[in-house]
Amino acid sequence: GAGVSQSPRYKVTKRGQDVALRCDPISGHVSLYWYRQALGQGPEFLTYFNYEAQQDKSGLPNDRFSAERPEGSISTLTIQRTEQRDSAMYRCASSSSGNAGNTIYFGEGSWLTVV
Amino acid sequence: SQQGEEDPQALSIQEGENATMNCSYKTSINNLQWYRQNSGRGLVHLILIRSNEREKHSGRLRVTLDTSKKSSSLLITASRAADTASYFCATKWDGGSQGNLIFGKGTKLSVKP
Secondary structure, rough: OOOOEEOOEEEOOOOOOOOEEEEEEEOOOOOEEEEOOOOOOOHHHHHEEOOOOEEEOOOOOOOEEEEEEOOOOOOOEEEEEOHHOOOEEEEEEEEEEEEEOOOOOOOOOEEEOOO | OOEEEEEEEEEEEEEOOOOOEEEOOOOOEEEEEEEEEEEOOOOOEEEEEEOOEEEEEEOOOOEEEEOOOEEEEEOOOOOOOOEEEEEEEEEOOOOOOOOOOOOOOOOOEEOOO
């Protein structure tokens, strides 16, 4: 597609429910990234993939958070047993290759509100 | 934790004036990038400067990098109301993994018509 596409754009869920956020990267992009952004803050790294391999998940806050990219394209970020502190904007991004100097392109994000 | 720190936190100027935002960081970097975020919208990549570069231009944007001072600046010349947004610097830490861009908290720029 033309850009990084994320869905849903807005999600309100009750505490304790599981949530799955989807990311469709720019076509052909090798690397896919997940970030989280709280209000008034910059994005914070969660995890990233090269193709289907998860290369770094050091930013995932705890084991309720997981991500997958089974076919090296679309990715899903899953939050189990959501808590109010999980409320934030979740941003996906992609880049053309694994080169650290490549530009990373962000999607418009998924706003998650846990009530 | 956030490595980059933008300064000032907020900046208000008149249309036509120049806007300068600064970013300081802590560790050695591979590159530094500037992003713009309009209210409630996506994060748009503006410019990337590598650690061996000192200055880069893109249209009305000028970025400088001083690795000895661990700082960068973003200059927007002849500002327009449409430049109103939050601006973030993001560093690619030299020792970090490829995807681990570290963002600051941003500078909120307001350009009054």
